[in-house]
Structures are given as C-alpha cells and as structure tokens.
Amino acid sequence: MSAGSVQEFQQSLTRLDTASTVVSPNEFETALADVIETPAVGAELPFEDLSLEELPVALEPSPSQLREAVMGVTGSRMGIASLGTVAVESRSAGDEFVALYPEFHVVVVRESDLRSDLSDAFGWLQSEFEAGRRSLILATGPSSTGDMGALVQGVHGPERVHIVIVRDDD
Amino acid sequence: MTESSQPDAERIRTLLETESDEIKQNTRLFNAGRYDAIEGVGEATHEQYRTRAREIKEESIERLPDLIDRTVETVEANGGTVYVADDAEDANRYVSEVVADEAADRVVKSKSMTTEEIDLNEALEADDVDVWETDLGEFVIQIAEESPSHIVGPSLHKSREEITELFEREFEPEEPLDSAQKLTAFARRFLGERIDEADVGITGANFVMAESGSIALVTNEGNARKCASIPNIHVAVAGIEKIIPSIAELEPFAELISRSATGQDVPQYLSLLTPPVDTPTMDFDRADEPSFGDSDAKREFHLVLVDNGRRAMRQDDELRETLYCIRCGACANSCANFQSVGGHAFGGETYTGGIATGWEAGIEGLDVAEEFNDLCTGCSRCVNACPVKIDIPWINTVVRDRINRGKDPGFDDLLVDGLVPDEEVSGTPLRKRFFGNFETAARIGSATAPLSNIVASSGVARKAMESVLGIDARRDLPAFERITLREWARSRDSHVEDPVRRVALYPDVYTNYAHTARGKAAIRVLEALGCEVVVPNVGGSGRAPLSQGMIATAEEKARAVAESLRSYLNADYDVVVIEPSDLAMFRREYEKLLPPETQERIDDGSYEIMEFVYGLLANGADVNALPAGDGNGVAYHSHCQQRTLGLESHTEAILERLGHDVLTSDVECCGMAGSFGYKSEYYDLSMDVGETLAAQFMEASDERTIVASGTSCMEQLDSLLSPGTRHPIELLDPGSK
Numbered sequence: 072m073s074a075g076s077v078q079e080f081q082q083s084l085t086r087l088d089t090a091s092t093v094v095s096p097n098e099f100e101t102a103l104a105d106v107i108e109t110p111a112v113g114a115e116l117p118f119e120d121l122s123l124e125e126l127p128v129a130l131e132p133s134p135s136q137l138r139e140a141v142m143g144v145t146g147s148r149m150g151i152a153s154l155g156t157v158a159v160e161s162r163s164a165g166d167e168f169v170a171l172y173p174e175f176h177v178v179v180v181r182e183s184d185l186r187s188d189l190s191d192a193f194g195w196l197q198s199e200f201e202a203g204r205r206s207l208i209l210a211t212g213p214s215s216t217g218d219m220g221a222l223v224q225g226v227h228g229p230e231r232v233h234i235v236i237v238r239d240d241d
Numbered sequence: 242m243t244e245s246s247q248p249d250a251e252r253i254r255t256l257l258e259t260e261s262d263e264i265k266q267n268t269r270l271f272n273a274g275r276y277d278a279i280e281g282v283g284e285a286t287h288e289q290y291r292t293r294a295r296e297i298k299e300e301s302i303e304r305l306p307d308l309i310d311r312t313v314e315t316v317e318a319n320g321g322t323v324y325v326a327d328d329a330e331d332a333n334r335y336v337s338e339v340v341a342d343e344a345a346d347r348v349v350k351s352k353s354m355t356t357e358e359i360d361l362n363e364a365l366e367a368d369d370v371d372v373w374e375t376d377l378g379e380f381v382i383q384i385a386e387e388s389p390s391h392i393v394g395p396s397l398h399k400s401r402e403e404i405t406e407l408f409e410r411e412f413e414p415e416e417p418l419d420s421a422q423k424l425t426a427f428a429r430r431f432l433g434e435r436i437d438e439a440d441v442g443i444t445g446a447n448f449v450m451a452e453s454g455s456i457a458l459v460t461n462e463g464n465a466r467k468c469a470s471i472p473n474i475h476v477a478v479a480g481i482e483k484i485i486p487s488i489a490e491l492e493p494f495a496e497l498i499s500r501s502a503t504g505q506d507v508p509q510y511l512s513l514l515t516p517p518v519d520t521p522t523m524d525f526d527r528a529d530e531p532s533f534g535d536s537d538a539k540r541e542f543h544l545v546l547v548d549n550g551r552r553a554m555r556q557d558d559e560l561r562e563t564l565y566c567i568r569c570g571a572c573a574n575s576c577a578n579f580q581s582v583g584g585h586a587f588g589g590e591t592y593t594g595g596i597a598t599g600w601e602a603g604i605e606g607l608d609v610a611e612e613f614n615d616l617c618t619g620c621s622r623c624v625n626a627c628p629v630k631i632d633i634p635w636i637n638t639v640v641r642d643r644i645n646r647g648k649d650p651g652f653d654d655l656l657v658d659g660l661v662p663d664e665e666v667s668g669t670p671l672r673k674r675f676f677g678n679f680e681t682a683a684r685i686g687s688a689t690a691p692l693s694n695i696v697a698s699s700g701v702a703r704k705a706m707e708s709v710l711g712i713d714a715r716r717d718l719p720a721f722e723r724i725t726l727r728e729w730a731r732s733r734d735s736h737v738e739d740p741v742r743r744v745a746l747y748p749d750v751y752t753n754y755a756h757t758a759r760g761k762a763a764i765r766v767l768e769a770l771g772c773e774v775v776v777p778n779v780g781g782s783g784r785a786p787l788s789q790g791m792i793a794t795a796e797e798k799a800r801a802v803a804e805s806l807r808s809y810l811n812a813d814y815d816v817v818v819i820e821p822s823d824l825a826m827f828r829r830e831y832e833k834l835l836p837p838e839t840q841e842r843i844d845d846g847s848y849e850i851m852e853f854v855y856g857l858l859a860n861g862a863d864v865n866a867l868p869a870g871d872g873n874g875v876a877y878h879s880h881c882q883q884r885t886l887g888l889e890s891h892t893e894a895i896l897e898r899l900g901h902d903v904l905t906s907d908v909e910c911c912g913m914a915g916s917f918g919y920k921s922e923y924y925d926l927s928m929d930v931g932e933t934l935a936a937q938f939m940e941a942s943d944e945r946t947i948v949a950s951g952t953s954c955m956e957q958l959d960s961l962l963s964p965g966t967r968h969p970i971e972l973l974d975p976g977s978k
C-alpha cells in the first residue's frame with residue numbers, strides 16, 4: 072500500500088466542491104472550532120490522540136439534537152488522495168447518523184491514513200474486513216441528485232462537506 | 242403486416258413527441274460522461290477492469306449454488322436471515338411476513354430494480370402498508386404512477402417543469418416548487434419525515450459478498466444509507482446473480498459501475514454493509530433522550546435472494562450472460578434508438594434498453610421481450626460500452642430467433658417456403674424472411690435491371706410492398722446494377738507486375754449488385770498501390786438473415802463464405818471488405834456461427850478497405866499514386882459496427898494525409914441500421930435518429946463532400962441531406978484523377 076499525498080487529496084476535494092483545511096495535531100482543536108457551525112453533533116473520533124470532547128459538539132446526541140443540528144463531525148480512518156473519498160464507519164458512536172442528518176458534514180482524517188487511489192484503498196478494506204470491521208461507507212463529496220431536472224447537491228445526505236486533514240507531526 | 246405485439250408506429254410517434262427531448266438530453270449526457278470518464282482513467286486501464294469483472298462474473302455464476310450456500314452461512318453467522326425465493330410471489334410473501342411480524346405500517350425503500358421486477362410495492366400495499374420510494378427518481382415515478390424509463394434514471398423522461406406540475410398538484414405546497422433546488426428540498430423534507438417514522442427499510446444490493454455476508458450499495462443521494470440505518474429492520478432484496486465471492490472481487494466493479502453509468506469515477510456513496518450493523522438503533526419516541534433516544538431495540542437484517550427465472554437462465558447457454566449485467570444503463574445510453582424513444586418503448590415490464598431483452602425473456606418470457614426486441618438494430622454500439630462485456634446484440638438476435646420459431650406457420654409461409662432459400666422454420670414472419678433473404682432479391686433484381694428498378698419503384702409495387710412486407714413507401718429502394726461488380730472485374734484486362742499483396746475483394750451484396758461504383762474504386766485504388774485484386778465468387782456473409790433473427794440461415798451463409806474463402810486464405814490472399822457490417826460478421830458474429838479455428842482464420846486474414854489502404858501506406862506504398870485532397874472539406878460518418886471494431890480512425894488518417902479537411906460525426910448510429918429504417922412502423926424513429934446526424938452535417942453539406950462507410954448510412958444521408966453520399970474509397974480513386 073502506498074501513501075497518498077495531502078496535496079493530491081486536496082486537489083481532488085476541490086474538484087468535488089469540498090473545502091479542506093490542513094492542521095498540525097496541536098492546532099487541531101482551534102482549527103476545528105473555527106469550522107464548526109452550531110448547533111453541531113458529533114461521533115467521538117476513532118483516534119487516540121484527537122477528541123471532540125472539548126468542542127461545542129453534542130456527542131451521542133438525542134434524536135432532536137440530531138435533527139436540529141446544522142453540522143455533524145465524524146472521523147475517518149482512511150482517505151483516498153486521487154478521489155477525495157473518506158470513510159464513514161457504522162460504529163456504535165453513531166457516525167452514520169451524524170454524517171447523514173445535518174446539512175454540513177465535517178470529516179477529520181489523518182495524513183498518515185491517506186491512500187493513493189482506489190486500489191490502495193481496497194488493500195486497506197481487505198485488511199479491515201479480515202480484522203472484522205466490515206461496515207462502512209466510502210463517501211465522495213456531498214450527496215447529489217439529477218432526478219429533479221438539474222444537478223442538485225444536498226439530497227438525503229449533506230449538502231456541504233469540509234475535510235480537516237491532520238498532519239502527522241510538526 | 243406487422244406483428245401485433247411489437248411497438249407500433251403510433252406509440253413510437255407519441256413518445257417521440259412527449260418524452261424524446263428529455264430522454265435524448267439525459268442519455269446523451271450520461272453517454273458523453275462515460276466516454277470522458279474512460280478517457281480520464283485511460284482506455285487500457287478501463288479495459289483491464291472490464292476483463293477482470295467479466296472473469297469474476299463468469300466464475301461467480303458458474304459457482305452460484307456454492308456461493309448461495311456460503312452467503313446463507315455467513316449472513317446467519319452474522320446474526321441475519323437469508324431467504325432464497327423461487328419466484329416473485331414467494332419473495333413478496335416473505336417480505337410481507339417480515340413486515341407483518343413487526344406490525345409495521347410504514348416501509349421506506351431505496352432504489353431496487355429487483356423489487357420493481359417482483360412488484361413488491363403492490364404486494365405490500367395490498368396489506369395496507371404505506372410504502373415510500375426514497376430515491377428521488379423513483380419517488381417521481383411513484384407519484385406519477387408510471388413505470389421507469391431507464392435502469393439508472395427511472396424518471397429521466399420527465400422535465401423539471403413536469404415534475405413541478407406533478408408535485409404541486411399532488412402535494413399542494415404553500416410555496417411554489419419551481420426549481421430543481423426547491424423540488425429537492427421539498428422531497429428531502431417530505432421523505433425524511435417518512436424515513437424517520439418507518440419501521441422497515443428495504444434496499445436492493447448491487448453486490449452481495451458471500452465470504453463475509455456483506456452487501457454493497459451504490460448511490461448518490463444518501464437515501465440507501467438512511468433506509469439501511471434509520472429503521473431497525475433492514476431487508477435487502479437482490480437477484481441471486483448479485484453474489485460475488487468476497488470484498489477482493491468487488492474492486493473492478495467499484496471502478497467500473499459509476500463510470501459506466503453516469504461518468505463518475507466513483508459514486509457519491511459506496512456502502513459496504515455487513516448487517517446487522519453497529520450503528521445504534523434510534524428511538525424517535527424519546528426524542529430528547531441522549532444516545533439517539535437510548536433505544537434498546539435490536540437491529541434485524543433479512544437478505545432475500547430472488548431466483549424468479551435466474552437459475553433457468555443460468556442453464557441457458559445463450560441467456561446466461563445476461564446474469565453478468567450490473568445494471569449500469571450504458572447499453573441504453575449508447576443506443577441511438579433508446580436515446581430517441583427511451584424505456585417506455587424500448588423496455589419490458591421492468592427492464593429497459595438493449596439488455597432488457599435478456600432480462601425480460603428470462604424473467605417474463607418471450608412474449609414480453611417481443612414487444613420491444615425489434616428496436617435493437619444490432620448496431621453494436623453498446624458492446625464496448627458494457628462494463629462486463631456482454632454481447633447484447635447477440636442476446637437480442639437469439640431472442641429474435643426464438644420468437645420467430647415460436648410463431649405458428651400461416652398462409653404466408655406456405656407461399657414463401659417454396660420461394661426463399663433459407664433454413665428457417667415456417668412461422669418466421671414473412672417480412673423478416675424477405676429482408677433475411679435480401680441476397681436473392683438483389684440477385685434477381687440485378688439480373689433483370691433496369692426493369693426491376695422501374696417496377697419496384699412504381700406506385701403499385703410500393704403499395705404492395707408496404708401492405709405485404711411493411712416496407713415504408715417513403716424510402717428509396719436500392720437501385721440494382723445490370724452488370725455486377727464481379728462481372729465487371731472479370732471482364733477487365735488488368736495486370737499488376739510483382740504485386741506487393743494479393744487481394745480477394747469481398748463482393749458484399751450491396752457492392753456487388755447495387756453500389757458497384759465503390760467496388761470499382763476500391764479495385765483501382767488497390768491496384769494503384771501495387772496489389773493484385775480478384776473478386777472471388779463468395780455469397781452473402783449472413784448479416785441480412787442474422788439481423789432478422791434467422792440464425793440457422795446465417796450459419797449456413799457463414800459456412801459457405803468460409804468454404805469459398807478458404808483457398809484464397811490458404812494461398813495467402815488478404816480478404817478486403819468494403820461493407821463494415823459484413824466485416825463485423827467476420828470479426829464478431831462468426832465467433833458464434835463457425836468453429837473457432839475457422840473464424841480466427843477469416844478474422845486474421847480480413848481487413849476493412851480503408852484499414853487495408855492505411856496498412857499499405859504505412860508499409861511504403863506510394864501515397865502519390867492517389868489523388869490529393871487539396872484541402873477540400875469532407876464530412877465523414879463512420880458506420881456503427883465499424884466503430885465498434887475500432888476502425889473509424891483509419892479513414893480519417895488517410896483522408897487527412899491526402900490533404901482533406903475531415904469533419905467526423907459523433908452520433909452512435911445513423912438510424913437506418915440495415916433494414917430497420919425501411920420498416921413502416923419504425924420510419925419515424927429512424928428519421929428521428931437520423932436527424933441528429935443530419936444536424937451535424939447540415940451546415941457543412943454545402944462545402945463538404947459527404948462520405949459514409951456503410952450502405953445504410955449512405956442511404957440515410959441521401960434521404961436526409963441530398964443524394965450523392967459516397968464511400969470514402971471513392972475519394973481515393975485514381976480513376977477519377
């Protein structure tokens with residue numbers, strides 16, 4: 072498996088109308104706080120050293136909070152540089168709901184988790200499947216439809232996506 | 242005399258007036274998107290994925306019984322349930338029971354052709370269950386109470402204005418829904434509430450992975466994600482053919498499916514789910530409780546694998562390939578006829594486009610396939626578009642043959658049996674036999690020309706042809722030449738010293754009997770480039786009978802051609818072909834009609850005329866032996882089957898090298914497609930398809946010479962623009978210097 076570059080990932084995101092921010096681990100909280108629009112909900116990040124605990128984000132929200140939130144924050148353990156794809160895992164923290172209900176989805180991904188292309192991502196997927204983690208969505212850009220006579224973003228899923236890329240180290 | 246169950250002229254006319262504009266616009270957008278996306282990833286890479294995907298599908302269908310067993314084991318080990326349903330009724334009964342067990346009164350669905358196939362909504366509604374389609378295209382169709390017009394975009398025949406009108410009438414919203422944004426926002430809210438209140442979510446599955454008991458869903462809107470996660474109970478309904486071994490085999494399909502369908506590199510969402518998933522259940526009755534309402538409900542998962550004719554298709558050597566279909570819709574988007582009329586004419590009970598013939602024949606039966614099968618003209622533009630390399634035209638031919646054979650012989654047959662030298666059973670419709678035996682008509686027509694031409698074009702004859710054979714009187718008939726190309730060639734005294742190559746120029750039926758000019762030009766060009774040319778005594782390739790679904794006759798012709806060409810091939814002659822549809826027979830269809838070695842021999846030894854000239858020039862033949870183009874403008878339409886063989890660029894390259902300024906059309910087909918455009922009930926459709934081509938050449942037609950490589954294309958262009966369309970080889974003719 073080869074690593075993907077932050078630069079290529081960001082270029083792909085631009086093509087998808089998706090904003091992105093690159094931060095170092097110690098800037099992470101401040102940078103994310105800048106992106107957050109409230110009311111926000113979140114699923115605790117699947118990374119040991121990064122947490123949403125201190126941010127204005129409701130974790131394990133109630134159904135009402137979920138419906139009222141304008142933004143949802145989740146973490147992705149994989150990103151595909153050539154496509155701008157991230158993963159939304161079906162975890163008990165409720166990532167799937169947090170990523171689906173609000174119109175604005177913010178995804179945190181670590182530089183070291185970037186894969187170069189879909190083929191590399193499949194290598195990762197296979198090892199995940201072997202490890203028993205077998206439910207996730209590969210999400211690429213905002214939800215969209217052409218069914219109403221023109222291309223529209225924001226259908227049953229988010230209308231806007233913002234990716235926060237956390238550099239490996241300073 | 243048209244067969245009653247086929248699409249009639251009236252219906253086609255209505256669709257051309259009502260739905261055609263939207264369908265053209267949307268399918269062409271998808272079609273262009275596919276070409277661009279493939280170019281983006283690189284043709285060679287795309288080809289590798291196709292090859293791999295094809296292998297996986299072949300192997301999976303071969304191993305299907307095992308894979309079904311394995312899926313049952315793994316899904317059940319994960320905590321889900323699998324039900325293998327024999328037919329639609331069985332599947333519907335099972336799903337109804339699951340719904341009834343939960344006392345569920347609301348079900349939400351994401352897009353699933355298989356549930357359309359089994360009419361699941363109707364079955365649930367009969368039990369008073371409230372069913373909502375959440376894919377916006379399906380939602381539109383549900384509200385309009387129509388059937389899908391396209392596998393991927395079920396409502397793509399509807400304009401934004403029509404949807405606005407439909408929604409405003411149905412829902413009486415306070416604000417007008419006069420833009421795609423407003424319509425989408427309205428549907429999002431409306432369906433969002435229904436999803437939240439639903440007890441059961443039903444999805445399809447684009448792929449089922451046996452080894453882990455997982456499903457893959459390909460979507461852009463996010464509704465399948467909601468349907469699979471918000472209600473506690475998830476039912477996935479999929480045909481048994483959707484099973485592949487494991488996640489490892491998913492990769493080529495993940496690369497192919499969206500590129501082929503919509504021209505996206507990947508879908509917005511590729512869901513890989515191994516249910517029951519860990520996403521917590523939600524309790525909306527405790528809306529203010531944290532942790533999603535702190536529900537203690539458990540997730541439930543049911544996988545319904547539907548047979549409904551598929552196991553029989555698996556045993557059927559000709560229909561089996563249909564099961565490889567991943568339902569991307571590329572065969573519909575690349576089809577000129579489909580672009581004009583859409584799935585409401587070119588489709589059956591559920592499926593639409595070229596591959597629908599295979600699906601409907603296997604699932605519903607030949608009678609349903611017969612309703613639209615004639616709309617496949619065999620142009621073959623879908624062949625390279627299909628991500629799993631299904632020979633869609635062949636499936637259409639086989640089904641046509643079966644339909645012909647299923648007919649009762651009537652009076653016409655008793656009459657025609659004695660007259661036409663084919664191998665078909667009585668029952669094959671008279672018109673099909675007429676077109677299928679066109680070679681005989683051409684031979685007699687030529688022998689009696691010009692009298693035959695005068696008689697054939699007389700009002701009385703045309704009227705008779707229209708009423709008996711359904712040949713549209715608005716079409717010009719080919720005029721036969723008294724002296725055939727072969728006779729002309731034999732009478733010449735021509736000798737090439739030390740030939741660089743020896744050529745057997747194949748005298749296809751059109752060139753030999755009707756358009757001898759292009760044959761003569763070909764001979765002069767080849768001789769000028771140092772070849773010795775003979776025109777051997779070889780009969781029709783079998784293209785004409787094959788296009789009518791007369792496979793036995795085509796096979797007979799193929800054998801005769803192989804026999805006649807054998808001595809030339811053995812003597813190291815190159816077989817050069819002018820008519821692209823005949824070359825396509827040699828290269829593609831003979832694979833089905835002849836033993837492999839025989840086919841390969843003919844394939845390897847035969848060339849399209851411009852391809853051959855290109856090769857001669859590349860190998861040092863003197864380009865100055867041919868007349869220079871002097872910057873003259875040429876508008877070139879390459880034959881559909883020629884393009885499928887990848888032979889369009891040779892003509893462009895030669896003409897440009899000679900100094901012509903070439904404008905090439907980019908339509909999939911001229912619309913004439915052999916006999917298709919002659920048939921009365923398809924005349925309007927054929928002209929509609931042709932008009933797109935005409936529009937591309939209209940402006941250029943004053944200052945450019947129009948050339949086309951196929952006979953039907955020439956005839957179509959003659960009738961759409963002005964007579965005088967020529968074959969490109971005629972521009973190279975030194976005799977015209």
Ligand code: SF4
Pocket residue numbers: 392501565566567568569570571572573596626627628629630631633
């Ligand atoms: S036959 Fe091929 S091109 Fe047509 S829908 Fe199926 S997979 Fe797509």
